[in-house]
Amino acid sequence: MTRYIVLSLSLGILCGYWKIIPSFLLQHFHHLVDVALFVLVLGVGMELAANKKAFLEVKAWGWRILFLPFSGMIGSLGVSFLAAFFLPISWPETMAVASGFGWYSLSGALLDHLAGPHLGATAFLANLLRELLAFLSVGTVFRYFGSWATVALGGATTMDTTLGPIVQASTGRLSALALLSGVIHSLFVPVLLPFWVRFL
Amino acid sequence: MVLIVIALFLGFLLGTIKYVPRKIVNLRNALINGGVLLLVFGMGINIGANSQITRNLKAIGFRALVLALLSSLGGMLGAFLMERYFQKAMKEESQK
Incomplete structure (x- = not known):
């Protein structure tokens, strides 16, 4: 699967760069993404129905599952802060980019609007790479670092795009945790990101 | 967001109703993988066509x-x- 992901991504980059796809088709491109997402989540829904492990997992943790997204967000922002020490980028900029939590379309567009195209493009690429990283390493992370790390890795993307791979890797066990964590991460993106911009 | 909730509910329904052929339910991994590949392809186009990035x-x-x-x-x-x-x-x- 990893091989196919890399292949599909490369193909997409080349198609985009060489403008192989005519612009009138590109205009309706977001429909394709919507369809992909729909198909993916449809599969996840079936998986949810197929086994009851997800409900047992939620029951086992109880109220504690709320701490999963918050510990993930704090860890994410805390470690990203270190980048300001060795990259030519200020700390509010690193925090703003990291506050995308993988939601590249929103964080890219927001920062493009609030802080200019340069930081916008950085946020877009950084968060896209985070989502890609999650796609590629979900299986390995689950095996060696356990449930919570796997869910937190995907940040805001675990409620839709990376939900499928997480469900597959955990054979359905983590679907509810991933959905919840992804939703909470996503809610904080439009709140946290503009907050850091004020310190720029 | 609405789309996701509908898809999740529909998938759950398909998986729960007994009259839906097993063949369809067994396709779920293929659906997930196909969706992921299509999404990643879209991510690629987003990078390649973004002149700010290239x-x-x-x-x-x-x-x-x-x-x-x-x-x-x-x-x-x-x-x-x-x-x-x-x-x-x-x-x-x-x-x-």
Whole structure:
């Protein structure tokens, strides 16, 4: 699967760069993404129905599952802060980019609007790479670092795009945790990101 | 968001109703993988067609990669430690 992901991504980059796809088709491109997402989540829904492990997992943790997204967000922002020490980028900029939590379309567009195209493009690429990283390493992370790390890795993307791979890797066990964590991460993106911009 | 909820509900329904042929339900992994590949293809087009990125790749490529790595690792670390803490606390609780 990893091989196919890399292949599909490369193909997409080349198609985009060489403008192989005519612009009138590109205009309706977001429909394709919507369809992909729909198909993916449809599969996840079936998986949810197929086994009851997800409900047992939620029951086992109880109220504690709320701490999963918050510990993930704090860890994410805390470690990203270190980048300001060795990259030519200020700390509010690193925090703003990291506050995308993988939601590249929103964080890219927001920062493009609030802080200019340069930081916008950085946020877009950084968060896209985070989502890609999650796609590629979900299986390995689950095996060696356990449930919570796997869910937190995907940040805001675990409620839709990376939900499928997480469900597959955990054979359905983590679907509810991933959905919840992804939703909470996503809610904080439009709140946290503009907050850091004020310190720029 | 609405789309996701509908898809999730529909999938759950398909998986629950007994009259839906097993063949369809057994397709679920193929659906997930197909969706992922299509999404990644879309991500590729987004990168390739974004002139801000392709023109400034040298300047922003490296820092974007570092930021992606740090934020992923940080999220993992935070949640990992939190899970460990709860596991320990719950174990002690059950031993009392």
